[in-house]
Amino acid sequence: METNSLEKEQKINRLLNSQPSGVVYLSSWLTENGFSTQLLNRYKKSNWLYSIGTGAWMRVGEEPGYEGAIYALQQQCDQSIHLGGKTALSLLGKAHYLELSAQQVIVFGGSKEKLPAWFTNYDWGVKVNYFSTSFLPAKVGLQDLERGNFSLKISNPIRALMECLYLAPKKQDLVECYEIMQGLNNLRPNQVYDLLKQCTSIKVKRLFLYMGEKSNHDWFKYMDAEKIDIGKGKRSLVKDGVYIAKYAITVPKALAEYE
Incomplete structure (x- = not known):
């Protein structure tokens, strides 16, 4: 279980780091890269991502422009x-x-x-x-x-x-x-x-x-x-x-x- 959790953590980390800081993450793009809505909501609860509207996310700690x-x-x-x-x-x-x-x-x-x-x-x-x-x-x-x-x-x-x-x-x-x-x-x-x-x-x-x-x-x-x-x-x-x-x-x- 812990290994699975660690793998998922590394997966989201890799994905988030594939985009420059200050960039919005589109749900459609995240889904294409293997992150379901369910998984995204879990990351939201874990304080990795936050929603700026339906279909768009930001990394916690970054302000959208x-x-x-x-x-x-x-x-x-x-x-x-x-x-x-x-x-x-x-x-x-x-x-x-x-x-x-x-x-x-x-x-x-x-x-x-x-x-x-x-x-x-x-x-x-x-x-x-x-x-x-x-x-x-x-x-x-x-x-x-x-x-x-x-x-x-x-x-x-x-x-x-x-x-x-x-x-x-x-x-x-x-x-x-x-x-x-x-x-x-x-x-x-x-x-x-x-x-x-x-x-x-x-x-x-x-x-x-x-x-x-x-x-x-x-x-x-x-x-x-x-x-x-x-x-x-x-x-x-x-x-x-x-x-x-x-x-x-x-x-x-x-x-x-x-x-």
Whole structure:
């Protein structure tokens, strides 16, 4: 009996140590690795684990953070949910004037991906704004970012700005998007081109190309922008704006006149 108990103790120890500290443990992943709900409840009683909601556990002595929760969704159930938009740009140092310690974070996931109830019900100390969309392919345009004990997949600068443009103008200011674009002077033309080719949002493609050209960046000159399909017909993003004939979009006057 004691040997069996010791073996189980070593088994849970090995499993818990297989994940970095600060990471959430998903019940689905624990079950796949041989730990039944009954066994997990026993570990809870033994003060090894504690529940942060149905389907999610933490090691006793560790506090959960939203980044450790996103890591679990990425690594333990292979989801494309990631930090994106302005949050990713801030973390990458591409939006210095943006409030990094803002009480809001932007998270993107695929059109069929939802944040689980344990995630949405938990108080992370920040407001999590989740956007489920497939205007860009899942897992394309992501990069690794070290976050203490683990590495998190977040949007690279190109994808992050496209995500900002996807949210504009209702949930993201277009002038702010342009200010971010001005700072992205060392992008790789082939990477920009590849992501634009795979983007299905006409609005995002038109705005990205318009802002890239307006910024006069070298990478824009080396990119075959003419081959990007920007659809047909006029798109009015704001009322009483300025019409940009080349890209058939109406943008805010403040953006059109921005030097």
